[in-house]
Amino acid sequence: MGAKKARPVTLQMIADQLGLHVSTVSRVLHAKPGEGLRAASSPTVERVRRLADELGYQRNPHAMSLRTQRSNLIGVLVPRLSDVVLATIYEGIEEAAAEHGLSTFVTNTRDVPEVQRARTEMVLGRRVDGMIFGDAHSDSGFLDEVAARGVPFVLVNRRAGGHPAVVCDDYLGGRMVAEHLLEQGHQDVAVVAGEPYASTGVDRTGGFADRFREAGLPIPEHRIVHSRFDAQGGRAGTERLLATGPLPSAVFVVNDFGAIGTIGALRDHGLRVGADIAVVGFNDTPLAAELPVPLTTVRSPMREMGRRGLRQLVRVLAGEPGETELLRPELIVRASSDRAQYERLMAKVAG
Amino acid sequence: MGAKKARPVTLQMIADQLGLHVSTVSRVLHAKPGEGLRAASSPTVERVRRLADELGYQRNPHAMSLRTQRSNLIGVLVPRLSDVVLATIYEGIEEAAAEHGLSTFVTNTRDVPEVQRARTEMVLGRRVDGMIFGDAHSDSGFLDEVAARGVPFVLVNRRAGGHPAVVCDDYLGGRMVAEHLLEQGHQDVAVVAGEPYASTGVDRTGGFADRFREAGLPIPEHRIVHSRFDAQGGRAGTERLLATGPLPSAVFVVNDFGAIGTIGALRDHGLRVGADIAVVGFNDTPLAAELPVPLTTVRSPMREMGRRGLRQLVRVLAGEPGETELLRPELIVRASSDRAQYERLMAKVAG
DNA sequence: ACGTTTGGCCCAAACGTTTGGGTAACCGCG
DNA sequence: CGCGGTTACCCAAACGTTTGGGCCAAACGT
Numbered sequence: 001m002g003a004k005k006a007r008p009v010t011l012q013m014i015a016d017q018l019g020l021h022v023s024t025v026s027r028v029l030h031a032k033p034g035e036g037l038r039a040a041s042s043p044t045v046e047r048v049r050r051l052a053d054e055l056g057y058q059r060n061p062h063a064m065s066l067r068t069q070r071s072n073l074i075g076v077l078v079p080r081l082s083d084v085v086l087a088t089i090y091e092g093i094e095e096a097a098a099e100h101g102l103s104t105f106v107t108n109t110r111d112v113p114e115v116q117r118a119r120t121e122m123v124l125g126r127r128v129d130g131m132i133f134g135d136a137h138s139d140s141g142f143l144d145e146v147a148a149r150g151v152p153f154v155l156v157n158r159r160a161g162g163h164p165a166v167v168c169d170d171y172l173g174g175r176m177v178a179e180h181l182l183e184q185g186h187q188d189v190a191v192v193a194g195e196p197y198a199s200t201g202v203d204r205t206g207g208f209a210d211r212f213r214e215a216g217l218p219i220p221e222h223r224i225v226h227s228r229f230d231a232q233g234g235r236a237g238t239e240r241l242l243a244t245g246p247l248p249s250a251v252f253v254v255n256d257f258g259a260i261g262t263i264g265a266l267r268d269h270g271l272r273v274g275a276d277i278a279v280v281g282f283n284d285t286p287l288a289a290e291l292p293v294p295l296t297t298v299r300s301p302m303r304e305m306g307r308r309g310l311r312q313l314v315r316v317l318a319g320e321p322g323e324t325e326l327l328r329p330e331l332i333v334r335a336s337s338d339r340a341q342y343e344r345l346m347a348k349v350a351g
Numbered sequence: 352m353g354a355k356k357a358r359p360v361t362l363q364m365i366a367d368q369l370g371l372h373v374s375t376v377s378r379v380l381h382a383k384p385g386e387g388l389r390a391a392s393s394p395t396v397e398r399v400r401r402l403a404d405e406l407g408y409q410r411n412p413h414a415m416s417l418r419t420q421r422s423n424l425i426g427v428l429v430p431r432l433s434d435v436v437l438a439t440i441y442e443g444i445e446e447a448a449a450e451h452g453l454s455t456f457v458t459n460t461r462d463v464p465e466v467q468r469a470r471t472e473m474v475l476g477r478r479v480d481g482m483i484f485g486d487a488h489s490d491s492g493f494l495d496e497v498a499a500r501g502v503p504f505v506l507v508n509r510r511a512g513g514h515p516a517v518v519c520d521d522y523l524g525g526r527m528v529a530e531h532l533l534e535q536g537h538q539d540v541a542v543v544a545g546e547p548y549a550s551t552g553v554d555r556t557g558g559f560a561d562r563f564r565e566a567g568l569p570i571p572e573h574r575i576v577h578s579r580f581d582a583q584g585g586r587a588g589t590e591r592l593l594a595t596g597p598l599p600s601a602v603f604v605v606n607d608f609g610a611i612g613t614i615g616a617l618r619d620h621g622l623r624v625g626a627d628i629a630v631v632g633f634n635d636t637p638l639a640a641e642l643p644v645p646l647t648t649v650r651s652p653m654r655e656m657g658r659r660g661l662r663q664l665v666r667v668l669a670g671e672p673g674e675t676e677l678l679r680p681e682l683i684v685r686a687s688s689d690r691a692q693y694e695r696l697m698a699k700v701a702g
Numbered sequence: 703a704c705g706t707t708t709g710g711c712c713c714a715a716a717c718g719t720t721t722g723g724g725t726a727a728c729c730g731c732g
Numbered sequence: 733c734g735c736g737g738t739t740a741c742c743c744a745a746a747c748g749t750t751t752g753g754g755c756c757a758a759a760c761g762t
Contacts, residue, residue: 027711030749060417062413062417067749091433104456231637290614361719372743389739706759712754713755715751721745722743724742732734
């Protein structure tokens with residue numbers, strides 16, 4: 001039979017064993033360099049330190065949180081963690097949090113406003129020091145309320161209402177895609193634009209449309225459809241596009257997973273991606289490169305976004321003002337929209 | 352300017368405002384039905400309840416944890432959350448946890464033993480009530496230690512060393528795939544078997560190989576390669592397979608993401624999945640159905656696995672013995688390995 | 703020689719709960 | 733009228749820290 005779970009070591013035990021007072025031990029073990037210098041003589045400090053890690057002392061976080069009114073906990077809300085984009089951002093957050101001695105709670109809101117509210121309350125009930133929202137909706141009413149309550153937070157992934165946010169420069173990303181398609185000679189293009197409440201899709205679409213307008217090729221209304229961010233959404237959006245007019249020569253789907261759905265829908269209509277029609281996604285998720293016809297997409301620094309989001313939050317917690325950061329995207333051209341690459345690919349398959 | 356962050360409401364405040372003692376308020380608000388019935392008269396109970404939610408009272412979890420030595424927190428370790436399989440399992444865990452009034456910490460270990468150790472210590476340092484490991488290695492030394500320390504835990508995703516676990520019946524899943532390929536007439540098959548320390552890959556491969564052996568077609572050593580669980584791994588494993596002999600007629604990749612890499616590698620070699628070679632994955636991740644040639648795979652109840660894992664942990668926390676559960680997988684046949692479906696698909700594209 | 707500093711530590715309160723044990727007032731009952 | 737039993741509370745300790753304020757003795761300054 002295993003060891004019973006022994007009662008954890010406390011400052012008190014250490015103090016008793018050394019004939020010291022608990023406050024002394026506390027200062028020795030936890031005082032930041034600079035204060036608490038006169039807490040104990042250096043031989044005493046040594047004895048305390050030695051005994052502490054001999055016994056495997058670990059500070060009780062509940063007692064500490066209770067006393068200091070600081071939990072070193074932060075809450076993270078995302079639409080869904082099974083979306084690899086959000087999962088990767090969260091990995092960045094968690095990684096950086098650990099480096100700062102913080103722990104994170106993360107939870108799904110499925111983009112449902114009531115769930116966002118409920119989960120926020122529950123997270124706040126856990127007395128987190130701050131929050132990170134990855135699921136902001138552009139009508140920022142809810143976030144305004146949270147801000148008004150004095151809860152420190154930052155946004156990642158999506159921006160909203162001028163709250164401090166760390167996001168990809170989605171507008172620029174959209175422009176880059178447009179630029180690329182223009183270079184490839186496309187004149188009649190369409191967009192599967194994602195959810196209208198998410199700045200990601202809106203900004204990507206905005207940049208894309210602006211660039212085409214500047215090129216004298218404004219994109220008509222009916223060439224832009226909204227959809228969910230998953231494969232099903234991409235598929236449905238694409239079906240709608242195909243139903244409402246002649247075939248465009250290229251389609252920009254604001255999300256790689258949506259693009260997968262688009263590719264499926266095109267296939268169902270007997271269309272060959274890369275030959276009959278160009279497709280471009282966004283985010284450069286790992287599967288983009290591996291598709292039978294590799295997908296052109298825009299790489300967004302997701303992990304870095306998480307890391308920086310956390311760093312911003314730490315700043316806010318320290319009382320500094322939160323800043324908004326725009327991270328630079330990078331266009332990754334592959335066969336789904338590049339004639340030359342496509343030809344080479346086909347040559348290989350045929351050969 | 353927003354409201355300053357008001358000091359949260361405490362039992363004390365409620366008690367003072369009502370001329371009651373804090374202990375009375377505590378019992379009124381938190382006593383389980385059955386005890387504390389005689390804590391207060393029903394008009395008093397009413398007054399307390401009303402005031403409490405008028406002021407928006409929320410119990411301070413740190414104070415409670417400190418006093419009761421129970422944190423209602425559980426720690427979850429996974430290889431990586433950006434793997435949609437683990438993310439989905441975690442969603443199940445988190446969902447069920449919320450229903451039980453528990454909160455979860457989750458963190459990545461990247462399957463690196465030192466990281467597993469370090470993160471476990473950090474999680475335990477947060478005084479969680481129990482843990483769920485999704486990253487067990489089959490040499491279960493580390494987990495044995497954790498168990499010996501009296502930490503309550505259960506495993507999900509991968510089993511190891513007889514510790515209570517909730518996993519897919521991977522062996523059966525492997526057999527199902529073999530059965531299917533045998534029916535399709537395959538005689539020379541290969542396996543991309545994943546990491547050798549993960550029971551998932553090992554069991555799937557085991558079931559698959561056993562069934563083929565029973566059919567009188569034992570799979571030679573060189574037809575089984577190990578690899579990482581991601582697309583890169585699948586690609587690398589497949590390259591090795593292709594380099595070491597004649598082309599097999601089918602390849603079983605123990606993970607959908609690996610299969611994506613396999614498909615990419617095959618494409619690079621000018622091979623058409625579904626025509627020149629059959630491919631089967633595992634897990635039925637959302638993209639499997641949406642691939643240009645939809646992927647045959649085995650559906651494993653990932654979310655349910657998470658939910659049940661948490662339920663097992665709750666049982667263990669209640670002092671009952673933890674049980675191991677095997678969840679039933681389901682074969683999903685698609686065009687990547689089914690001649691008829693493939694023909695139909697091609698007919699549509701051509702037509 | 704005597705006041706002042708400072709080094710090295712102790713004291714005690716406080717953070718917000720929970721919980722085992724009171725204790726008055728009241729009721730019913732014989 | 734006296735007594736046991738409720739009913740409706742209150743009391744206080746405890747959980748493990750942190751932190752502002754002591755206090756005593758030794759070292760220092762003049």
